[in-house]
Amino acid sequence: MTAQRFAGQTVIVTGAAHGFGRAIAHAFAWEGANVWACDMNTEGLGETARLAHHDGLTLQTRAVDVGDSTAVAAFVAEAVAGTGRIDVLVNNAGGVRGQVGRPIEDISPADWQAIFAVNVDGAFFFAQAVAPHMKARTSGRIINISSGAGLGISLTGIQAYASAKAAQIGLTRQLAHELGAWGITVNNVAPGFVRSNPTTERQWESYGEEGQKKLLDGIALKRLGTSEDIANAVLFFASEQAGWITGQILSVDGGK
Template sequence: MNIDFQGQTVIVTGAAHGFGRAIALAFAWNGASVWACDLNDSGLAETARLAAHDGLTIQTRTVDVGDGAAVQALVAEVAAATGRVDVLVNNAGGVLGQVGRPLEEISAADWHAIFRVNVDGAFLFAQAVAPHMKRQRSGRIINISSGAGLGISLTGIQAYASAKAAQIGLTRQLAHELGEWGITVNNVAPGFVRSNPTTELQWESYGEEGQRKLVQGIALRRLGTPDDIASAVMFFASAQAGWISGQVLSVDGGK
């Protein structure tokens, strides 16, 4: 399969580490003009440095994905600079440092904070790129959810499981709304991957026995990597996936 993004413009959110960084680098390696955003300035700088080490360029911008004006400004800048927006990867998300607690202890602020980055961000970016993709009559939107959105959160964080399920619902709805313009909207649902400081803490919290049980519950008997997730995104963004939309692909080693 020849996957090539020469001449295409790609926006990747949450690109300061983990999945987002791997996705941004993969698009750059495959010829795309990549614009990566996050709130983590130092992480973004490292993403750009890794690209430069391989002779590639990734444009980075500090953006709060829950800020509609900032999202619109970034997309307008990208479109003005390159003349098009071909691929949007909504990767920004996570648990924002929260841990599992009983339902009655969850504040409204904590609940809404997780929805803001995981759902609002995906909605706002899709809303911003849609006019450009409609004008081109082509585009790819790929949302990164989680196995938690299809089942339960391993950490017991109610808002995270709910937000990722909502993001999957948004994926399916937008696929039907935008399809007539040649825009596909799909979703990658990763299994557990040690990809950032939060997942490292989660992994350590399981202890040796819990880690063994988690790996034994995976058909391939290994944890995934950020590159495994990036590979799924490359497929959904490619010409080979031109008649696939509204789908959720679990990339979890087999459950």
Template sequence: MNVRFDGQTVMVTGAAHGFGRAISLAFAARGAQVWACDVNEAGLRETEALAAEQGFSLHVRTVDVADPEAVRTFVQEASGAQGVDVLVNNAGGVLGQVGRPLEEISPEDWHAIFRVNLDGAFYFSQAVAPLMKARGGGRIVNISSGAGLGVSLTGIQAYASAKAAQIGLTRQLAHELGQWGITVNNVAPGFVRSNPTTERQWESYGEEGQRKLVEGIALRRLGSPDDIAHAVLFFASGYAGWVTGQVLSVDGGR
């Protein structure tokens, strides 16, 4: 399957490392004009440098996905006169939080995770929808988590809840936007060592916990950020033209 995105404008959130970086580089390598954003400016510059090393370029901007005005400004700049073909809502995570008993969770901690994992996806989708409608089509791909389909390995209640809500948003927007030729789909990754947070989580399991985690995967191995990027490429491509409102678990088989 030879997938190309020449002449297309692709926006990727949370592109400073991990999935977002892999997704940004995958689209850029296939001819897309990529606009990548994150709150981590240093990480974004590393993503930009990696693209340059591989012989292609991408645009990077520091954007807080939880700030609707910042989102609108970024979308306006990135769309220019061409509009937006693909939006990948990847920004998310646990924001340094760890699993704690329910009664110890503050409202601030609860809402902080919702803002980056759910609100950001809503604000970006809201900003690109009129542009995609005007073009007569588009692709929105949300990155959730296996935690949104089951339970979080970290025990973080807000993370599991926000990812489940993002899956609900995916299905709802698929039905609302489908009449304009806009597809909305979701990739739900399993555990992947993709960033400092997941590295700390992996180390916390110890040798025995790591062994049990891998043995619980049908393919008996962990995935990589590229595995997630490949699923996104499929949803964004013409091969998925009649696929919308779907959740694809990319987890090695659970």
């Protein structure tokens, strides 16, 4: 049996109710980590735990609003109390909060802030909460999950989503320089379009046959990826092999 790369490590994964987050949480659990997974979608989070237990894996799951700094701090404190350490933080929580593309004049301040809260504020609050524990151990890995939208434009047409993902990439680079002196790396995975959750399924269907073909034709490998492709990139950044890599954005998109 292959040695488990993250045996004994404590890993926090946000947005773990489905899609990327579920795949990432399960991948770390398979690799021996003590995984603490959170989401506001308690039904989906329960399914993440059920599937893990079916495979003989153990996950701790909690309902946490990543935009609530007090709730984030409490969750991190509980994980530390339970395991004595935090080795890896994966800021995967994000998305469009049920919004669709609309003209800029139709966007309310609340709509704008809701998307920033989950995509940027959450990443900041979690990094802020784990940093002291990682500094004390002079090691740690923070991996943020952004999007191709943060490097270009959003296929959804949602202004706040493209802006928030770009901001998260900026946060990644800034924290990499701030935390590097303590042996903490901060990197970013920017997925391309993946059919990974109900929102992306609706988006895929909305393109129709012609739009789907156009999307695939624009990908070098001429196919969509999977949530496991994203999880593999995250595990690389969290591994010893990525120990001298920080402040980087890895596009996992089949080639553009």
